[in-house]
Amino acid sequence: MSRLSRWVLLCVSILSMQSVWAADAPTAPSLVGVDKINSGDTAWMLTSTALVLMMSIPGLALFYGGMVRKKNVLSTLMQTFAITCLVTLLWWVIGYSWAFTPGSRYLGGASRAFFNGMTFMHDPDKKLSVSHLALTIPESVYAMFQMTFAIITPALIAGAFADRMKFSALLVFMAAWSLLVYAPIAHMVWESTGWLNLAGVLDYAGGTVVHINAGVAGLASCLVLGKRLGYGKEKMAPHNLTLTLIGASLLWVGWFGFNAGSAGAADGRAGMAMLATQMATAAAALSWAFAEWISRGKPSVLGIASGAVAGLVAITPASGFVGPTPAVIIGVAAGVLCFIAATSLKHVMGYDDSLDAFGVHGIGGIVGALLTGVFVSKEISGVDGSLKQVLIQLMGVATTVIYGFIASSVILIIIDKTIGLRVSEEQEREGLDISLHGESIE
């Protein structure tokens, strides 16, 4: 046999192996033997899931709770807590299935409604179900991990409309938003049949799916609801920044589950994602604080905490794609740009994004998504940063911004026209704690 023919044979066999592998790679949740489960991966993903839930309760609840006025602190905590419960049930009903099972390019199927078919059968054949998106961990862990993302995303929106939405309207809005906005966007970006995934959009841990999505919905909600009573005239200073700093710290720690957990495994990429997350967060916290020091005279506690969150947001899409040095650059950019968005842009534009859900999560998410296209490293992810990748990222951003803004606005306007969105003037003046929940703190 000539060398050439041997070489051709080798190529043909490699190609055919690949096609066999491609045919075997599952494209939907499936049953596998328990021996296919990796205990290290599973242990890390169980841990990550708990960490991400901790970001919402109590992390985000305290972060927001400290920033509102004293008469609204309980209602703010209540919103995050209730959203956690509500989205958990919706995820079981249909959310998980619509987001993470194959279906159309825009929405998954209904095969996993009520977690139907998600099994752990020890006997007789020692099989259990795994998601096609995380082959080495039980599907129960994957669905639960993704559930915690589905919880925090709508909870983030609440920062934009603090102090003025009816609790009943909040529940309806969050239920509709979770199913009609979050599930489709998660499917489009993360599920293998989603069109943005097929188009090559990179979103490691949810810069687009979670943060841009929540930020834009926040912008829509503060525009539809209008400003708080007395905005710009009365004092609306945060009532307890200690709570806010504790909340920001819990978010920071929990975010390691968010970003390093998005590896779906306990491996080198998870480690790199964790390192990048730490670098970007520290850089952004300092860059916000210094920007504030230079432009306003003093570096504030609220500033450094907000900067840290901006850095966490911006590194989210990039975390499993970039090394530590680009992470620092992303952090610095996010700190400065989110500072401008939260302190100047909203005053110039005249909307009352009360706790800067759009200013931090929307802007930080966009900064991170675009810079992911610049800094993505071939060594870590197999793709190199390029102008083309930046444009692909821009397509992901634009889709989320346009769809998210329109869909959120429509849901909000329908609620406003039916059950009403905003509390009465009297309730708002009295504070939501007493007027909606019959409780108050001294």
Added chain:
Amino acid sequence: MKLITAIIKPFKLDDVRQAVSEVGVQGVTVTEVRGFGRQRGHTEIYRGAEYMVEFVPKTKIEIAVDDVLVDQVIEAIAKSAQTGKVGDGKIFVFDLAQVVRIRTGERDSGAL
């Protein structure tokens, strides 16, 4: 008998308590209060939103004394609460019509 009310800087409270004890005062009532005078307020900035805090935190102390002690107590407060900077506070003196010690029913000077 007089009731001496003084508005002072909060961090001066311990100095004032010591000074009035030294001249023979037996009791002081303390309240945390807010107000404005020539010191005016200060500005707080939260994410670019500036708020003027017009009422500055102060401490109010109230002391009931016999007429013979009044001048000494006023001097003790004025000396111990003074920093020389704007916002040191003020002392007000009122006539006191009656004093009753609840435990014993003693009245006026005997109750001080």
